[in-house]
């Protein structure tokens with residue numbers, strides 16, 4: 227406890243005295259943290275959208291014009307038995323046409339020109355959210371297509387899966403880049419701490435000659451790295467947060483339209499804590515490497 | 522207290538900084554190490570502080586062979602030694618009091634005791650009125666007295682000084698020597714390396730004269 231207090235007090239003095247060189251290491255750590263934070267910001271938001279989308283994902287069962295109500299009943303029974311449907315709704319031919327008109331008003335002259343009603347009736351199934359419904363969904367689709375009265379079965383889960391996989395790749399690449407930058411930041415911190423070790427070599431010699439424990443000699447330099455890391459991470463989060471708020475205030479309404487009400491949020495506080503902690507660990511590593519080489 | 526047996530130190534094979542030194546210093550003694558520049562005075566003191574290891578022979582302090590000390594044992598050993606250098610080696614960013622009190626601080630002495638002890642030794646060297654000053658605000662003689670206070674704060678059994686008056690004018694040098702005499706009178710073994718014959722004559726203690734790493738004369 228005493229050692230920690232001593233180390234941070236001395237580390238802080240040293241940090242303040244190093245001035246410009248400290249700026250380098252703080253910037254290096256800030257860049258690494260900013261990359262990680264940006265990746266996290268992107269992936270957490272897209273993940274939220276994925277959740278939203280998968281909970282609203284639909285299975286459409288298109289019916290033949292001549293489907294009887296018995297046949298429809300059998301189809302609806304099969305859907306209910308499968309257990310993966312949150313709700314289902316029968317959409318008649320007339321409703322399908324009306325929806326088309328509403329959704330594509332610019333195309334409505336096209337619809338006016340049509341002979342009769344080309345839209346099939348369908349049963350729209352809202353799927354229950356959750357993992358592991360894939361197999362059940364495919365089985366259900368295979369079963370439904372064999373039932374009398376069913377013309378086609380469509381479900382839009384594939385693109386969601388592809389998106390999730392793509393997101394995974396982005397996340398991995400982002401973390402890899404962040405890791406590489408963290409490594410570079412460690413090296414930078416080590417170089418900066420080495421400078422401050424050099425400027426305090428008389429003091430270190432005195433410490434060694436009075437028989438100070440190694441922790442007291444190295445501690446201040448590790449603490450200096452930790453402080454650099456914490457400051458860098460804080461700076462990165464502050465800049466990213468400010469940028470986020472700025473984009474939101476400038477383009478908030480336009481963005482909301484593009485995203486059609488999908489939720490957008492900044493990183494949750496737990497992530498801030500992890501990122502700041504990460505910055506401190508990187509700084510500590512740099513400080514320790516430098517101190518260990520010197521003492 | 523200190524015993525060397527055929528002690529030698531070389532940095533390059535065949536070029537001895539210290540050669541075949543056999544010497545005994547009793548507990549409570551005051552001994553000068555003298556000789557021209559390059560004679561090996563500083564080398565002997567560095568060996569005593571265990572900053573370096575002997576190349577040949579043995580160096581024992583209180584019966585302990587310094588070559589066999591582990592890292593924690595070296596720390597423990599050094600805690601019993603005070604040292605003073607020609608260039609003071611004060612920490613510029615610390616006040617006079619902090620320059621002295623950080624020694625007990627890093628050795629785990631409680632805060633109140635750190636300050637009491639530091640103040641005591643600073644008062645003893647006559648600097649109680651300068652405890653808040655920074656080293657650069659002090660004269661050379663005052664800086665060296667701070668360094669002496671720092672050396673004494675742990676109540677060492679052995680005090681080692683390497684050219685402690687090298688940067689001071691003669692009056693101040695005598696003042697510093699008087700401090701050393703008093704320290705010695707309190708029972709501390711004192712070892713001072715200096716090439717200043719005037720000073721040695723003034724103090725009048727046993728003197729080991731080195732030349733090219735060998736003992737040329739003991740007076």
Ligand SMILES: Nc1ncnc2c1ncn2[C@@H]1O[C@H](COP(=O)(O)OP(=O)(O)O)[C@@H](O)[C@H]1O
Nearest residue numbers: 532537538556557558559560561562563564565
């Ligand atoms: N680190 C070193 N590397 C090589 N030679 C050294 C080193 N330290 C001292 N010497 C040599 O050892 C000899 C004794 O030096 P030193 O003990 O400093 O003498 P003094 O203190 O009596 O002036 C000198 O010839 C010096 O050049």
Ligand SMILES: [Mg+2]
Nearest residue numbers: 562563564683
């Ligand atoms: Mg010398």
